Amino acid sequence: MPFNHENLKVYQRTLPFNAKVAIWTDQWERRHALCDQLSRAAASMLENIAVASAAYSTMKLRGLDFAIGSSLECAACLDLARIKQLLDIKSAHKEKEELSRILRMLVGLRKSWALSGQSVRETSAEYSTQGEEVDKAHDKARDKEDGESALxxxxxxxxxxxxxxxxxxxxxxxxxxxxxxxxxxxxxxxxxxxxxxxxxxxxxxxxxxxxxxxxxxxxxxxxxxxxxxxxxxxxxxxxxxxxxxxxxxxxxxxxxxxxxxxxxx
CATH class of the missing domain: 1.20.1440.60 (23S rRNA-intervening sequence)
Incomplete structure (x- = not known):
């Protein structure tokens, strides 16, 4: 019988991202602090989703809060990787788009658990929050000055x-x-x-x-x-x-x- 977290789409989506992080950081010079930071943040995102699914009461939401924070940390790491030319602009933006999807799923799952007695289940349409006030953690921002859409x-x-x-x-x-x-x-x-x-x-x-x-x-x-x-x-x-x-x-x-x-x- 699978663990609860294995049934969560957001967990399954986080696995390949962690695999990619391992490949990138293995190729980058260790003098760059983001190697350790990105590895730690990606793993934290994965592990806290798993722990949250097995937790009780408010600890479920706390676990998701940690995962949400780690996803944002990963996004900032990708910005630094682009600046340091460890990832090209196109690759960095593509991976940030994937992180943005993961973040939206995490925020939506948090809302779902908070409103439904914190049972381990997912809402339809990958945690759509249409019609609700959008949390700033995943709010669609205006275009940047350089024309690139902020994620x-x-x-x-x-x-x-x-x-x-x-x-x-x-x-x-x-x-x-x-x-x-x-x-x-x-x-x-x-x-x-x-x-x-x-x-x-x-x-x-x-x-x-x-x-x-x-x-x-x-x-x-x-x-x-x-x-x-x-x-x-x-x-x-x-x-x-x-x-x-x-x-x-x-x-x-x-x-x-x-x-x-x-x-x-």
Missing amino acids: FHHETLDVYKVGILAATALCSSDTVARLPNPVFRRLDQLLTSMVLNIAEGNGRFSDADQARFLGTSHESTIKLAARLDLCVTQNLLPQDEVNGWKVLLQRVSVMTSSMIVGIQR
Whole structure:
């Protein structure tokens, strides 16, 4: 007899995505922090769907909340993979479209369980939410300025856009690419944390969780700025280049701080 989660379409859809993640990360240089982050987030999405299907009471919804957050983290990882040219633009967008479908299914399943006593079953039309207020975790966003349709709500946030600009600037720098592995790794960990926590926090349902993830992003931004200063002091990076990056980091810092204050009021 199969486990409950094996009957869920969203679980079956998450399996091949995890298989692809394993192939990608096996081919990428381990110095990139997103290798570990994407592997962990994809596995978390899969495992929490399974655990949620076997859980009782509110723990079912909690498990799906974790899976939803992990799907958003995966989407942000794919943005970084595109920026780092680990995936081409077309492939990254295609995989994000698949993640968007998975996310919608997860949000719909969460609604179904919340309204039906949390039994393990799926609604028709792959969790259609037509006629209901659409949750921001899977809200269809307006087109981006560059004309590419946004697949996730966090992609429309100014703070995320500036974070992506900062990531693009650092990842396109030849001087950053030539840094010793330990130095590069630490900078990349902080940069990745800054971006991913904005995305995951935006999809959380509770104010406390949203503030917590934004706080982690804010802290990573400050730490990244400090690490860049250290690189300048050690003559590893040029001052003028770092100054430009810190302007973007300052904007992220101000916006995340403001968002946290707004949530906590």
